[in-house]
Amino acid sequence: MSDDARDEETVTVAHGGGTGRTRDFLEDSVVPRFGGDADGLAVGLDALDDGAVHEVGDRSVVVTTDSHVVSPLSFPGGDIGRLAVSGTVNDLAVMGATEPLSLTCSLVVEEGVSVGLLEDVLDSMQAACEAAGCAVTTGDTKVMGSGDVDGVVINTTGVGVLPQGAHVPDAGLSPGDKLVVSGPVGDHGITLLAEREGFDIEGDLTSDVAPVNDLVAAALDAGTVTAMTDPTRGGLSTALNEMARKADVGALVDETAVPVRDSVAATGELLGIDPFDVANEGTVVFGVDAATADAVVDALRATPLGAEAAVVGEAVTEHTGRVVLDTGFGRRYLSEPEGEQLPRIC
């Protein structure tokens, strides 16, 4: 891009949407600056995975970071505190690090926010830490002027340690692997949008936000997991497309096998938003060796968050880098959502 064009272009919400525009920004502007080889770097920035993996002696150190800007701060099923802890615990978990070593908590708070609200958020972080069996071990607190920041922004960074080579990338699919989702999709995104629009007619929409490290541990114990990711920004559509693209395989998905709650489907229809396209915050997509797929699904179903786990498709040699959705009436490509329909969702 010429300097003039560069100076005229401005940052849009799509830069932070987690889909195509975000990927372009990362590949054009971030990876070329920082994506070089470092000693012992097994998964670096250029992998655009859920975190980085560094080899240290006989161990792998996994690092992941997330800044949370959700609005509203509190929503059915959770709040920014639960989201911040779960989001980072989950990014560690889907790299294979199901027992976090360290969680950091960096708060940026707007001047004038009530201390009570802030303590409610901290209570919620504490409860999520207890659920995940992890501890915040260091942090930072900054205050910005009224109007400089909207409420509270929380960055959480997680560190986990594994035996060397035990991490699971999102890029590990091979043809024949089964695709497994751990539970219903779309709950977080549809709940947030309904909350903002006042559309929760039945009143039973709830975010799925929760730490999934125990669920992931159960899957890893039960079978051979070849790839994992959590379908947050951009939803299941984006997660499956990224897994297919990174592994140079196709993904054939049976739409009717993907669990979606009736209330989520109905509200999505009303709002014109596909539940496949929106963020989940307590759901995992696995690639699993076919021979152990049933065992993994059984193990997931025995966990509190995995009761509706299901095989939803498989990796295939055709349609490289694409996701093909079998709708029951025919087949179509499942595309990633463009831009960001729902800013500040996580």
Place this chain on the structure above:
Amino acid sequence: MSDDARDEETVTVAHGGGTGRTRDFLEDSVVPRFGGDADGLAVGLDALDDGAVHEVGDRSVVVTTDSHVVSPLSFPGGDIGRLAVSGTVNDLAVMGATEPLSLTCSLVVEEGVSVGLLEDVLDSMQAACEAAGCAVTTGDTKVMGSGDVDGVVINTTGVGVLPQGAHVPDAGLSPGDKLVVSGPVGDHGITLLAEREGFDIEGDLTSDVAPVNDLVAAALDAGTVTAMTDPTRGGLSTALNEMARKADVGALVDETAVPVRDSVAATGELLGIDPFDVANEGTVVFGVDAATADAVVDALRATPLGAEAAVVGEAVTEHTGRVVLDTGFGRRYLSEPEGEQLPRIC
């Protein structure tokens, strides 16, 4: 505090000032929630040190985090990008981890910021990473609406690995240890304030912002460093008071031995701000075993950033938890600054 009082109290800039009000908030609201013992936790949240230290096998894993909200985004001597990398590299360094394993970069950007500005910040981060010999290995990008956040907020989190037990706490002073500063104090804070107020009459004020990991490595090689910290928010006054309080010693400081640039002293006088009370971003305070203090100062002076390193005082058994300043005319306690005179300084 009663619930009513809690709901009425609001967050003020002093909560983020890094001095007494910040410490009260951390001790009252954060540490009780997260400060529990975790397996292998050698330095936890309750230490309120520059980072956490986790023992893993025969190694210590150091983790530190910082969110940077500086205004203006660019200032004489640096910008938010250089500050973000240096701040976290320096927090790792003063824990003893002078070779960062991983640096994360989490951007929260205001919609409408020019891509050119963002790329300038990323250029600056890249240059600081090269100076520090480290790499950004994972990150996150979020966009908030126009007016929700002021420009750019950057969180950087750092991870370092050391032989077990090789970390240096800020609490390690013993009576008799010499106090050493690595260079002139007050440059960053006075430069920022002068920039905001249009007071840089001579035009030669410059922030000291820089990665100090090589400087710290030189000190560690040259002698026995018992305690280290970087005097950021709250300045040298706060750093010395914290070191004395945490180690249950007094600190006796020769004011005339502390290097302060003439331009910084003069501008501080004009503005009514003591250079001892404001943030530094490329300066370190060491406690050093007396027998090796001269060797450490010599080693520091041989580094590009340490030319004005000096012994400025010593730890004593009297005045426990206090800092006594010998002004040349008499002695007085050096207090920490109250609240925050300069919000959004780092």
